[in-house]
Amino acid sequence: xxxxxxxxxxxxxxxxxxxxxxxxxxxxxxxxxxxxxxxxxxxxxxxxxxxxxxxxxxxxxxxxxxxxxxxxxxxxxxxxxxxxxxxxxxxxxxxxxxxxxxxxxxxxxxxxxxxxxxxxxxxxxxxxxxxxxxxxxxxxxxxxxxxxxxxxxxxxxxxxxxxxxxxxxxxxxxxxxxxxxxxxxxxxxxxxxxxxxxxxxxxxxxxxxxxxxxxxxxxxxxxxxxxxxxxxxxxxxxxxxxxxxxxxxxxxxxxxxxxxxxxxxxxxxxxxxxxxxxxxxxxxxxxxxxxxxxxxxxxxxxxxxxxxxxxxxxxxxxxxxxxxxxxxxxxxxxxxxxxxxxxxxxxxxxxxxxxxxxxxxxxxxxxxxxxxxxxxxxxxxxxxxxxxxxxxxxxxxxxxxxxxxxxxxxxxxxxxxxxxxxxxxxxxxxxxxxxxxxxxxxxxxxxxxxxxxxxxxxxxxxxxxxxxxxxxxxxxxxxxxxxx
Amino acid sequence: xxxxxxxxxxxxxxxxxxxxxxxxxxxxxxxxxxxxxxxxxxxxxxxxxxxxxxxxxxxxxxxxxxxxxxxxxxxxxxxxxxxxxxxxxxxxxxx
Numbered sequence: 001x002x003x004x005x006x007x008x009x010x011x012x013x014x015x016x017x018x019x020x021x022x023x024x025x026x027x028x029x030x031x032x033x034x035x036x037x038x039x040x041x042x043x044x045x046x047x048x049x050x051x052x053x054x055x056x057x058x059x060x061x062x063x064x065x066x067x068x069x070x071x072x073x074x075x076x077x078x079x080x081x082x083x084x085x086x087x088x089x090x091x092x093x094x095x096x097x098x099x100x101x102x103x104x105x106x107x108x109x110x111x112x113x114x115x116x117x118x119x120x121x122x123x124x125x126x127x128x129x130x131x132x133x134x135x136x137x138x139x140x141x142x143x144x145x146x147x148x149x150x151x152x153x154x155x156x157x158x159x160x161x162x163x164x165x166x167x168x169x170x171x172x173x174x175x176x177x178x179x180x181x182x183x184x185x186x187x188x189x190x191x192x193x194x195x196x197x198x199x200x201x202x203x204x205x206x207x208x209x210x211x212x213x214x215x216x217x218x219x220x221x222x223x224x225x226x227x228x229x230x231x232x233x234x235x236x237x238x239x240x241x242x243x244x245x246x247x248x249x250x251x252x253x254x255x256x257x258x259x260x261x262x263x264x265x266x267x268x269x270x271x272x273x274x275x276x277x278x279x280x281x282x283x284x285x286x287x288x289x290x291x292x293x294x295x296x297x298x299x300x301x302x303x304x305x306x307x308x309x310x311x312x313x314x315x316x317x318x319x320x321x322x323x324x325x326x327x328x329x330x331x332x333x334x335x336x337x338x339x340x341x342x343x344x345x346x347x348x349x350x351x352x353x354x355x356x357x358x359x360x361x362x363x364x365x366x367x368x369x370x371x372x373x374x375x376x377x378x379x380x381x382x383x384x385x386x387x388x389x390x391x392x393x394x395x396x397x398x399x400x401x402x403x404x405x406x407x408x409x410x411x412x413x414x415x416x417x418x419x420x421x422x423x424x425x426x427x428x429x430x431x432x433x434x435x436x437x438x439x440x441x442x443x444x445x446x447x448x449x450x451x452x453x454x455x456x457x458x459x460x461x462x463x464x465x466x467x468x469x470x471x472x473x474x475x476x477x478x479x480x481x482x483x484x
Numbered sequence: 485x486x487x488x489x490x491x492x493x494x495x496x497x498x499x500x501x502x503x504x505x506x507x508x509x510x511x512x513x514x515x516x517x518x519x520x521x522x523x524x525x526x527x528x529x530x531x532x533x534x535x536x537x538x539x540x541x542x543x544x545x546x547x548x549x550x551x552x553x554x555x556x557x558x559x560x561x562x563x564x565x566x567x568x569x570x571x572x573x574x575x576x577x578x579x
Contacts, residue, residue, distance in 0.1 A: 099559050192539045206538060235545055236538070304524045315499060322500075324572050329565035333575050337500075345502040353501050357511075358518050360498040374525050376535030381528070383536060416517055432539020456540065 001026050002162035003479060006071060006219040009165065013060055013070045020060065020070030024053040024114045027072050031116065031163045034483065039138045040148075040158040042077045043085050044117040052114035059112055067222055069112035074164035076155050077118035078125055079105050079210075080199040084115075088201045089133035090123045092321050092328045092347035102199025103231045104168055104210050111226045116164050120154030123349045124318065125175055125203045127151050128421040131412050132351045139408070140183060141480040142446055146405035149179030155213045156183035161483040166223050169213045172203050173306055174400075174425025176211050177437035181400035181449025184439045184478060186466060187213040188220050191456050192432030193238035195224075196231030202317040204310035205236070207429045216476050217438060217466030221246035224459065240457075248460045249467040254288030256465070259393030261296050264424065270403040272443030277399045280440035280450040280469070284397070287468055294389045294396065298381045302427040305382065307419055308362050308375035309430075314352075315359030321347065354415065383431040386453075395465065396453045399424055400437045404446035428453050436462040439475035447475075487512045487519070 001023065004012070012018045028046050035041050049072060056070035080086050080098035082105075087093040101109065109115075122132045130153025131137040138153045140146035141161035148157040152169035156179035159167050169176040171189035180187030188211045195210040202208060212223035224245045231237045260281060265274050285291055323329040323343025330346050333339035345353065362371040389396060401421055411418045428435040433456060437449035450469070454462050470476050487495075492512050496503045503511050557570050566573035 095563075097563055099556070099563065193542070232545075232547065236542065238540070238542070239545070298528070301525060301528050304521050307518065308522055308525075319500070323565060324574055325560075326563045326565075335575050336577050339575055340500045341496075341502040344500055348501070353499075354511075354514060354518070356501060357495045357499045357515060361495050361515075361519075362522075364498055371522055371525075373535055374528075374530060376537060377530035377533040378525060378528060380533055380536035381530070383539065415514060416521060419521070430539075 002030060002165065005216060006068070006165060006214070006222060009071055010067050014065065020053040020056040020114060021050060023070065024049050024072045024116070027116055027164060034161060034163060037139065037144065038141060038157055038161055038163070039136055040119055040154040040161065040163055041074070041117045042087055042089060042120050042135050042154070045084055045115055048084065049114040049116050052112070056112040056114060066111050068226055071113055071165055072116045073108055073113040074116045074119050074155060074158050074167040075105060076121055076152050076168050076170060078121060078170055078201045079168060080201070081105050081115065081118065084118065086118065086201070087134070088124050089121045089135055090348065090352070091134045094134065094328065096327055100199060103196035103233065104227050105199065107226055107229070119152070119158055119167060122151035122153070122351070124201070124314070124352050125151040125170060125172055126314070126351050126355050128174065128178055128418050129406070129411065130154060130179070131408060132349055134349060137408055140405050140446070141483050142184065143405070145407050146446060147182065147408050149182035149405060151175040152213060153179045156180055156185055156187070159183070159185045159213055159215060160480060162479065165214070166219060167213045168210060168227070170200060170208055170210045171429065172207045172310060173429050174422040176213060177425050177435055177449065177451065178401050178422060180213055180437040182405040182447060184447030184475065185213060185215055186217050186220050186436070186438050186476060187211060188224065188436045188459065188462065189428065189434060190224065190228060190459055191434045193236050194228045194459070196234040196237050198231055198233040204313035205317060206313060207310060216470055217436070217463045218246070218249055221249055221463045221467070243460055245460050245463055248464045251464050252288060253284065253465060253468050256289040256395070257393040258284060258289045258291050259294035259389050259396040260291055261294050261299070261396065261398060263295070263299065264398040268402050269399060270443060273399055273403060273448050276441035276443050276448040277450055281397050283473060284465065284469060287472065292393050294392055296385045296389060296427065298378065298385050299427055301378045302382050302430055303419060303423050305375040305378040306426045306430060307358070308371045309379065311355040311359030312362045312372055313359070315356045315363065318352070318356055351415065379430045382427050386427070386431045386433060390455045394454070395458070395461065398451050400449035400451040401425070404443045404448055424451060432456070434459045434462055436466050438466045438469055439478070441475055486516045
């Protein structure tokens with residue numbers, strides 16, 4: 001049942017061949033069976049899931065169901081979920097029961113998607129391996145020695161292992177696309193402002209963007225239809241008519257101009273990964289696309305600029321965790337300053353503390369111009385590079401990450417090498433563009449993703465390309481042997 | 485430039501994060517590595533480039549100044565570490 005496409009599941013639900021309760025119970029059973037070893041979930045919500053499935057079955061029976069009604073979903077533990085523990089995988093929020101729903105949670109509840117639970121992640125979404133979770137690392141279902149990527153590693157692992165048909169993720173510097181690539185699933189980061197950030201625990205607000213993580217581009221299109229749209233509670237939500245993300249999935253790719261930055265295939269890219277990505281682009285050429293060479297001259301400045309800007313935003317966003325209103329409070333505080341400082345140093349993990357400190361320093365008097373302002377100027381240059389490139393091409397293709405999944409522990413003590421794992425995804429966040437990762441093959445027996453980036457609001461085109469690619473390849477249907 | 489104990493203490497105060505005596509050197513070394521990464525930005529020419537805060541250069545949206553939220557203090561304070569009579573409790577500030 002868990003290897004059906006969402007379309008097939010939906011057809012069976014609508015035809016009455018299966019019920020949402022049966023489907024939901026099937027996934028809960030698989031979580032029960034496999035998640036002890038995989039650690040993709042922080043919290044499992046079986047009672048909530050079944051009661052929502054019962055409601056969905058009533059809607060299905062009454063003929064009031066939508067396409068996704070009755071199909072269960074797992075939420076990254078960064079989405080506030082009313083009455084459910086929402087931790088951001090931090091000790092700081094280990095006791096936090098969210099008092100309201102994130103907009104995305106509300107949207108998917110309205111559709112009638114039962115909530116299986118909350119997925120594991122890098123603490124406060126700061127990481128590329130899901131190793132920094134307070135609840136321990138998530139394993140990669142393809143190889144338990146490997147990381148699933150991050151920060152949405154639990155979501156990617158859950159979908160890849162068939163513990164959830166679809167999952168929500170967030171992407172600040174690559175946190176949907178890189179784990180999707182590492183786990184062999186499909187994930188899209190929409191244009192900044194397309195999906196409401198309301199109720200998403202903030203990391204770096206000018207970058208944070210939620211999106212779907214699914215087995216196929218078609219599944220992502222349907223899920224994005226349910227997630228996206230204007231929300232007045234998010235001040236950066238775009239007031240714009242929502243397109244039907246699935247309407248153009250079937251379009252031909254004839255005449256599509258694909259920009260390929262040859263510099264992306266130079267030093268630092270694993271040779272096996274390069275081979276896989278090049279052959280995926282060749283496959284897209286066979287579908288009628290034309291490849292043009294492009295340049296992104298400031299690409300190497302994106303990583304340092306991002307690691308100034310995102311921590312700067314994090315240092316202000318995370319000042320709300322003060323041991324007073326919610327979350328962790330240290331024992332026996334001597335005075336107010338001791339309460340703040342010890343609650344924060346005991347409640348946050350190493351990487352989170354590091355980023356808050358870096359951010360506070362970058363914003364401090366004497367360093368603001370050299371670090372923060374300089375990085376904001378580079379952000380514009382990176383964005384302008386893309387604008388110029390899109391004068392020559394419709395989309396840009398390349399690798400999602402420089403390697404396939406690395407081993408657990410391999411980079412966890414070296415922040416800089418971890419930061420560089422996101423060098424292909426970060427520029428897209430700086431520019432606020434949409435980016436898709438689709439499974440494209442294997443390198444060193446671990447999955448590899450093809451990265452497809454387009455101009456603002458080109459999600460329908462990206463998903464169209466992903467879907468057409470998935471009509472002529474079967475990488476997205478591969479399942480890790482022990483999770484068949 | 486490598487950070488020293490004085491800088492780490494300064495950053496610790498800015499960030500309101502305690503750094504234990506024995507951790508100062510380790511924290512200083514890792515922060516120094518990150519600041520070294522930032523020095524790559526120096527060589528880039530940004531003369532005449534405007535800083536960019538929002539990818540689509542959108543402006544702040546305003547709403548009418550009307551009440552949209554109802555009083556939920558009981559629900560919101562139920563998850564506080566210490567609250568009493570609609571107030572959050574903290575250690576005594578004034579002796």
